Amino acid sequence: MKFSYYPGCTLRNKAKDLDAYARASAKALGFELEELQDWQCCGGVYPLGTDEIASKLSSVRALAQAKEKGQELVTLCSACHHVLKRVNDDMQNVEDIRTRANNYMKLDTPYGGETKVLHFLEVIRDRIGFDELKKKVVNPLTGKKIGAYYGCLLLRPGNIMAFDDPENPKMLEDFIRALGAEPVVYPYRNECCGGYISLKEPDMAKSMCQTICESANGFGAEMLITACPLCRYNLTKTQLDLPVYYFTELLAEALGVKEEALK
């Protein structure tokens, strides 16, 4: 199984480990991530302006390149996944954006949203299967009580992201169970961490994350896992000392490839 892979800027910088653990884990699980050539920043935030296509073009380039290679496109960072998936939906369904983006891009064949965008977790769930993952675990994380933190970008808008039930997601809990640990379900796992508001109003993001971490802690979570570098950044700024890991780190650990990943 070979997929096109879009890492995104943060994974080249602050979140190198998120990327490294993912690559090592993919290898252990038997699929290959082939990084796109000359990919550009997705912008970090899905541009809501309907009359503006420039900020959507980098995503279109990545999507079109995967199409040319005949591969599905795998993402890892929640924000990149959100932007690519929504731009892809625009290219499929919004005629005005599709026409103007193609006019600008002047591709040999116009791009119309053909590429399927998959999050790394979706590859595990839908292509590998959690049962199969469980079989490949060599260091089960037995006894660990882990709270899944989804944040908002993976889940919403539910009809476009189609990732999981936005109000009661279960995918990361199944993932945690497959690694041999115990998922802790708490009501704020799908609430926003504040995102980029932490730059302008850090106290607001802090209080949002405080609610999340206190709830998880209150229900007995010893740690949180997330797929998003920005969520992780915000969640670690609370007064609680709740460790926050990338899900790929625990995955690599359970699969026994953690050391190897960081070489």
Next chain:
Amino acid sequence: MQRIGVFVCHCGSNIAATVDVKKVVEMVLLEPGVVHAEDYQYMCSEAGQAKIGAAIADKKLTGIVVCSCSPRMHEATFRKCAERYGLNPYMVEIANIREHCSWIHKDMQEATEKAVILARAAIAKVNLNAPLQAGESRVTKRALVIGGGIAGIQTALDIADAGYEVDIVEKTPSIGGRMSQLDKTFPTLDCSACILTPKMVDAAGHPNINIYTYSEVEKVSGFVGDFTVDIRKKARSVDATKCTGCGVCQEKCPSKKTPSEFNRGLGNRSAIYTPFAQAIPNVPVIDREACLKFKTGKCGVCEKVCQAGAIDYAQQDEIITEKYGAIVVATGFDTIKLDQYDEYAYNQSKDVITSLELERIMNAAGPTKGHLERLSDGKAPKEIVFVQCVGSRCSDDRGKPYCSKICCMYTAKHAMLIRDKYPDVNVTVFYIDVRTPGKNFDEFYRRAVEEYGVNYIKGQVGKVAPQPDGSLLVQASDLLDNKQIKMKADMVVLATAIEPNQGVRNIATMLTASIDTNNFLTEAHPKLRPVESPTAGVFLSGVCQGPKDIPETVAQAGAAAVKVIGLLAKDKLTTNPCTAKPDELLCNGCGNCAKVCPYGAITYEVRQVNDHGIREDRRLANVNSALCQGCGACTVTCPSGAMDLQGFSNRQLIAEVDAICR
């Protein structure tokens, strides 16, 4: 050649202000077959009809065209008029120059031109009309009521009191329906059971009412006045003729872990059970899925303890076939599933409940014996939050687009009852709008606010978050104060949207009764025929037609009964002669028409035909004209053009189109 008279109506100024009626008269006189034309201010009036009568006599008319309003309005009027003056009523055609012309056009010249064209089409059709005779069919003087809730019970009682026999078919082991699950009823707060159970007893004891509980309608055939219905009487495993209703079997039954349907799953029941103490009939049912005897073969306790020897494990389902003149659908409602509304944590917390569950909790015969307590830990709640419109008035596909109508009132009722009985409990209600139209309804709601101190906040709840300490944190917005609210609650009650009962679609299909996108049965006319289905002989009672409270349901139940009585009072019914008729020489027996017929009116039979001297047996379509509603689906489906609709034959329709395109 026909001798046709054309009568152009002014409809006061409705038509005459936009259409030059004199010009229309002048133009239609040039049409072939037209021997007379005149205009008049109100053709439908007595004087107008007299003019038609005079012309029929004087000009020896064989057909008439009335240029007036929609045939839905006055076709019957002019047909009756023609008949009175000795003309076959089916020799009358209406050219709709009001709704189709004067009302929608402004320019007089164009409108006049169009009116002439519409008249020409009608004239072309009348030229090919043939007199038709309406047939007659008999009426079976017995009614079927599907559903034994308050709607079905009331309809049955009213029909039975008028002297006709009625059968009630109820799916569950007892009649009573939703109303039997309620504690108190708004706006008078009288006990639901106290006003319902006497009606249940009346129905059970009525000499004209026969009740089939634990039974379902399985097959319906026939037509208005003459339906044949198969009813499946499911095996109770208890002989109703022997059972004394002592209840010992239920006490001794060792399998007591089945969630009680009657208590909305909040308590358990035994495998042999009557749903509630006042059940009618007071004869238990064995739930074979839960019964140890049926599951493992070992047990038989109920048989041993039954003094009457009523337990019958070998009992089989029974099919009863009965004839009816009319059928009333009274299948009621259920609350929607809340799986799509996880933000309210209904599936995550035992202390988030639906309003119907609260009814059971507040009911002295309910799972908590009427004590208001949290289901998670049995503690008395101090803060209760009500959330209105859960799944109602919903713009996405998670819920229902309509207002469930009853929730504002029952929420006010719950809030008031709780504040009355437990004054130390704070009650907050989140609402979008409070809708209380109805006699003494708004007064009732205001009492909840003004006398009982219920805290009403305009705004929707966004999230109910269970907290580690077992409480619930309710996040909401206060739209009037423009504030975000976070408040702790011990219990959250969701005013869950209601929807027609599961299975109503299946019943509607059997009855060929139409149903809307929300599974509510459609009425024949939303204002003027609200208790009749468009399918003749099928009537609607209660929430199966749309959300209703108890007073409205009872009123509609009575109205449906009156319509049934009106039908059953007739000995014969006049049938519509505009039915499909196959040409046996053209029919090739392909069967396509039978497939598209929505009324099951077409069957196939092998008959001998004489095709230009050649006698042979052929498989031919046969239309039951009593069943045929004249929809015309078969005529357009027939590949050989053998099927024709009388009064609307292919030739007539083509002639109309030709006249328009001329």
